Amino acid sequence: MIRTVADLHTHTSVSQHAYSSLDEMARSAAELGLAAIGITDHGPGMMDGAIRHHFYCMRGLPKAVHGLRLVTGAEVNIKDFEGGLDLDRDVLRQLDFVVASYHVEAIDPAGLKLHTQGWLNVIANPDVDCLGHCGNPVFACDYEAVVKACREHKKAVEINSSSFKVRPGSAETCRTVALLCKEYGVPVLISSDAHSRYFVGDHEAAIRLLESVGFPEELVINGEKGRLMNYLDRLEQGKAL
Ligand SMILES: [Zn+2]
Numbered sequence: 053m054i055r056t057v058a059d060l061h062t063h064t065s066v067s068q069h070a071y072s073s074l075d076e077m078a079r080s081a082a083e084l085g086l087a088a089i090g091i092t093d094h095g096p097g098m099m100d101g102a103i104r105h106h107f108y109c110m111r112g113l114p115k116a117v118h119g120l121r122l123v124t125g126a127e128v129n130i131k132d133f134e135g136g137l138d139l140d141r142d143v144l145r146q147l148d149f150v151v152a153s154y155h156v157e158a159i160d161p162a163g164l165k166l167h168t169q170g171w172l173n174v175i176a177n178p179d180v181d182c183l184g185h186c187g188n189p190v191f192a193c194d195y196e197a198v199v200k201a202c203r204e205h206k207k208a209v210e211i212n213s214s215s216f217k218v219r220p221g222s223a224e225t226c227r228t229v230a231l232l233c234k235e236y237g238v239p240v241l242i243s244s245d246a247h248s249r250y251f252v253g254d255h256e257a258a259i260r261l262l263e264s265v266g267f268p269e270e271l272v273i274n275g276e277k278g279r280l281m282n283y284l285d286r287l288e289q290g291k292a293l
């Protein structure tokens with residue numbers, strides 16, 4: 053049975069289309085008994101993304117709040133199919149956790165071939181830790197090529213629980229991604245992508261999908277506390293999976 057002990061991809065009101073403070077998000081995570089919360093606001097390429105200085109100053113935050121490990125992070129926007137991101141590496145290297153995503157607000161969809169090329173370039177970037185909602189059918193790609201590249205470069209693949217609500221058609225594509233991760237032994241992170249405190253730790257849809265494909269529990273990075281902490285320690289040391 054799959055369960056989760058952390059939520060590493062969440063947003064705060066630093067992004068104006070999210071509605072809770074960092075402290076509210078952390079309190080919700082603590083109330084759920086999670087071991088860690090990641091704060092990953094949108095990069096400046098999103099119309100209401102945070103400014104660079106927001107991410108730069110995250111290093112001043114405490115390592116633990118409300119008994120939880122606080123993971124500083126960003127959800128960077130993929131700006132082009134060369135793998136360009138909307139935050140520079142000086143800032144990305146100071147963050148604990150970087151998830152990179154395609155968003156229509158930051159880049160126009162351009163077909164399977166270019167979407168795949170973009171992912172392959174992003175996966176090769178040592179400053180990126182995890183692929184955000186790569187099952188979004190708007191940015192359909194060669195999922196097998198992408199998952200194989202994640203194995204090669206030791207990147208995590210996110211199964212984003214919000215996708216089933218806000219990204220139509222994601223159930224089928226996420227199933228494909230999950231099956232490929234299972235086949236190639238690529239670890240996944242289950243995240244809520246919560247934009248308010250009320251959805252922190254809401255991983256139900258992603259767990260249901262993973263269980264439906266018989267996904268191995270040991271490949272869920274945030275499925276067990278020791279595994280999660282080991283992963284976060286490695287990220288802090290600048291290492292991959
Ligand atoms: Zn996103």
Ligand SMILES: [Zn+2]
Pocket residue numbers: 061062063127245
């Ligand atoms: Zn997000």
